[in-house]
Amino acid sequence: MILTITLNPSVDISYKLDELALDTVNRVSDVSKTAGGKGLNVTRVIQQLGEDVAASGFLGGSLGDFIRAEIAGKGIQDDFVSIAGETRNCIAVIHDGQQTEILESGPEISADEAGEFLKHFTDVVQKVDLVTISGSLPKGLEPDFYGQLVETANQHGTRVLLDTKGELLSHTIAGEEKPFLIKPNEEELADLWGETVTGETAIMSALESQRFSDIPWVVVTTGAAGAYVKHDAVIYKVSAPKVDAVNPVGSGDAVIAGFAAGLSRGLTDTELIKFGLAMGVLNAMEARTGSINPENISWCVDQIHVETMGG
Incomplete structure (x- = not known):
């Protein structure tokens, strides 16, 4: 069993318009609503890969109920903790070849709710093979909250795959207890490094630094390259193979899902990286x-080339 953590989930609403007219009414018939948040993207892909x-x-209110119903309908185990606040909406208006996003900040988590989650996590983490933690923290949680989750998981021998960025990533990996895997992209690596990290030489230098020496896996994604x-x-x-990208949003989350499933299956290094x-x-x-077609997995894995650079 793989456990995914999404502390600030959302109901993602997509409105598709030919054009967006300001300061007037826009009527839309092409609407989609789905359980959202980086961790739930990871969840869907893991489920599509056939893994438990x-x-x-945290979930609260009617929007929280919507997410619970959606994941239950997909056969995903619901281990969310209920809160008094209302789960947020995140709205994307797709128009004129552009995407305008309106993102609610989400509910504030109380100290009691945070404590309840930590107790729940301590119980659940002992029953799973590994944990993925994705995205940002909701209001009310301290910057060391992810660090607390990593420490608890490590105490029980459960590997943690962490996908976050900025100060939250920096703060978490600076702690004594390290995640098993992190997945910054080039921009996030630069934020972590405090300077521009562009090109192979700079990325290699960053990866060879002491900062990452105690983290077993560091995956730096570089987009289509x-x-x-x-x-x-x-x-x-x-x-990676060149493909016609329909929607690259969520690809980083899918990578986390692939590594989680691959680790659960005990793949070798090269097999795991390709998968x-x-x-x-x-x-x-x-x-x-947060969706894949499993029928294309074998083809895609065969098209990915892995070259040893150093070590």
């Missing part, structure tokens, strides 16, 4: 965020 998966985080992956002291360069990165490519080929 449970989803956890592929990725650079460090496992312990070995660094790999990964190239994990393939999920990002397959997500980009689908219209729906």
